[in-house]
Amino acid sequence: MTGPLQGIRIIEFAGIGPGPFCGMMLADHGAEVIRIDRPGGFMDPRDPLSRSRASIVLDMKNPDAVQAARDLCKSADGIIEGFRPGVMERLGLGPEVLLADNPKLVYGRMTGWGQFGPYSQAAGHDINYIALSGVLHTVGRAGEKPVPPVNYVGDFGGGGMMLAFGMASALVHAAKTGEGQVIDCAMTDGSALLAGMTWGFLAAGRLKDEPGVNLLDTGAHFYDTYTCSDGKFISIGSIEPQFYALLREKTGLDQDPSFDPQMDPSQWGPLKDKLTALFATKTRDEWCALMEMTDVCFAPVLSLAEAPQHPHNVARETFLTVGGATQPAPAPRYSATSNDAPRPAPAVGTDSNAVLAAIGYDASRIAILRESGAVR
Structure with a gap:
């Protein structure tokens, strides 16, 4: 592998969503990511979240498999796991054990609610985590119920990407000091952090604590999506005065005085109605011909x-x-390093022998593990 993380080995305990996304990011940027899969697991070669991995199948119900996982972690710079708090400890692979084996180890823990707190043992999904952090409340049209932004904010932005940042940061610390540590990455925390600007606006009195009535949440007529005559959509983000003036010029509204009070929220509704009617008169391609690649702050919704x-x-x-x-x-x-082209996800377990051989297991020991079912 090439990339800025070349030479870093990460052990990823197979999971779904944010854990694999973190593993993908680390692998994309040069880390060697070895995924420990369960018997009967599956990786789709078309799945971006599973690309550029090696895969070993270990049956964690078998003590020999647990020992093999522990030996893998001894050889690693970091691990990623996404189980409920306490699961890794019950397997005998908790931070106390693995950091005692490998004091430089960066131990990344990905959960929704975090390693502690009243909700920490409860099940949940992205929608629940961003609901508790206040983020979901901010997404939606005025007077309507909140709209989950798919699972981008909790699972991937506030979860997998936040853990990747934490892993990279802790790996730098370990390289400087020889000291590993545990990363408690919770999607509630991460999604709250992603809303940092929103919290700043609220504190400054520049935002109402309700959705769909503010500058960036579809309240403003100059920051929204609009339907075109062909049923396709465009996006407008003409916030700054010069960009707003260009929007008015391109749409022929520069002589309409009703559009002068741009930042008066009391006028946003009527002005949005006018823009809605106007944008419905042309196709998306026709609006692109007028405004694409200009300072209107415009793009087609693709x-x-x-x-x-x-x-x-x-x-x-x-x-x-x-x-x-x-x-x-x-x-x-990057300017100084380049990343390899991603590789398709491998068949689960295809690298089991090679991974174990790389940490010193000889052929006879691997054969014994396979006969016992510890390695599949």
Whole structure:
């Protein structure tokens, strides 16, 4: 592997959602990520979250498999696990054990509610975590119920990406000091942090504690999506005065005095009605011809099928093909290092022998583990 994390080994205990996303990010940027899968597990070669891994199958009900996992962690710089608090401890693979084996180990723990707190042992999903952090309350139209932003904010932004940042930070600390540590990454905490600007606006009196009535939550007529005559959509984000003036010019509204009080919330509703009617008079392509690549702060709303074909995304190679499927490319980019092209997710367990051999297990020991069912 190449990339800024070249030479870093991460052991990933198989999970869903944010844990694999963190593993994907670390692998994308050069880390060797070895995934410990369960018997009967599956990785789809088209799945971006499972790309660029090695896979070993260990049956954690077998003590020999637990020992093999422990030996793998001795060889690693970091681990990622996403079980409920206490599960790894019951397996004999808790932080106390693994950090005693490997004092430089960075032990990344990914949960929804965190390692402690009244909710810590309860089940949950993204929608619940961002509900408790206050984020879900801010997403939606005025007077309507909150709208879950898929699972981008809890699972991936506040979870997997936050853990990847924590792992990278702790790996830097370990390289400098020789000291490993445990990362308690909770999606409630991470999603709350993603809303930092919102909390700042609230404290400054620049935001109402209700959705759909504020500058950036579809309350304003100049920051919203609109339907075109062909049923497709465009996005407008003309906040700054010069951008707003250009929007008015491009739409022929520069002589309409009703659009002068841009920042008067009492006028946003009527002005939005006017823009809604106006944007419905042309197709999306016609609006693109007028405003795309200008300082209006405009972009067409593209479908998942359309986005990889857009000239800007093509020029930047924002998407690529891995395992026969379109996937987002690794991000961000570096000036001094380059990342390998992602590899398709392997068949589960395909690397079991090679992974164990790399940490010193000889062929006879591997054969014994396979005969006992510890390794599949």
